[in-house]
Structure formats: structure tokens, C-alpha cells
Amino acid sequence: MQFQIDATRLSYGFRAHAEISPSQTRRSDYNGKIWLLTSDFTGSAAQVATWLFKESGLATLVGDVTAGYFGGERIRRYLPSTGIPFIFDVLYFTDHNGRPLEAGTIPHHFNRPGMDAMETVLALIAEGEY
Numbered sequence: 001m002q003f004q005i006d007a008t009r010l011s012y013g014f015r016a017h018a019e020i021s022p023s024q025t026r027r028s029d030y031n032g033k034i035w036l037l038t039s040d041f042t043g044s045a046a047q048v049a050t051w052l053f054k055e056s057g058l059a060t061l062v063g064d065v066t067a068g069y070f071g072g073e074r075i076r077r078y079l080p081s082t083g084i085p086f087i088f089d090v091l092y093f094t095d096h097n098g099r100p101l102e103a104g105t106i107p108h109h110f111n112r113p114g115m116d117a118m119e120t121v122l123a124l125i126a127e128g129e130y
Contacts, residue, residue, distance in 0.1 A: 010092070020056045033130055034059040037117035038107050043069035051095060051105045061107035062124070063117035068102040 053059040089102040
């Protein structure tokens with residue numbers, strides 16, 4: 001697993017576990033599909049919510065890879081010869097596949113050519129994906 005590989009290279013770290021459990025006091029009769037629209041502007045707390053929805057299977061993500069921004073303060077340095085910005089989170093969190101959360105969450109369905117996330121969802125529903 002990626003965590004074990006990374007753990008050998010990092011000086012400090014710990015494994016965190018998050019669990020989402022259904023409420024015992026609040027119930028809903030809703031049994032439809034939940035679509036969560038994503039973009040490269042989805043960051044910070046919205047990134048965490050998007051990641052949890054994907055990891056738990058609570059929603060189908062449609063759009064673009066999220067912006068990330070989860071792991072404390074962000075550091076920005078410019079590469080000396082090119083001036084290209086190099087941006088990264090101070091803390092290192094990964095999903096269950098070892099993908100760093102600062103790299104964003106990959107949606108189940110990317111936007112179709114010429115469509116935004118809402119148009120893509122509507123096309124998926126029209127094709128019977130719902």
C-alpha cells in the first residue's frame with residue numbers, strides 16, 4: 001500500500017481513519033441517486049466533503065478534478081530558472097489509494113466535451129445512468 005511506501009520516506013506521520021455512520025435518530029425515505037458537481041475551484045472544506053462523499057459512496061461525482069487544498073497552510077515557491085510556481089500543502093493526507101488530497105479528488109465522470117458538470121449529469125440521466 002502507498003502509505004507504507006511513503007512512511008519509510010517521511011520523518012513523522014500517523015495513520016488517520018474517518019468513518020461515516022448513518023444517524024440513528026434521523027431517517028430519510030429518499031432512495032435516489034445523489035450527484036455532486038465538482039470543479040477545479042472545489043477546495044478546502046468542500047474538498048474534504050467531496051472526498052468523503054466519494055470514499056463512502058454517498059454520491060456520484062461529476063465534473064473536474066477538485067482543487068485539493070487540504071493539509072494545513074499552503075506553501076508557494078517559484079522555480080528559479082522558469083518562475084513556474086510550485087504549490088503544496090504543508091501536511092500530507094492521502095485517500096485510500098494513496099493519492100494525496102492536495103492533488104484533488106478525481107470525479108466518477110469527467111465533463112463531456114463542450115459540457116459543464118450540470119449538462120453532463122443531465123446527459124447521464126437521459127442515457128439511463130440514474
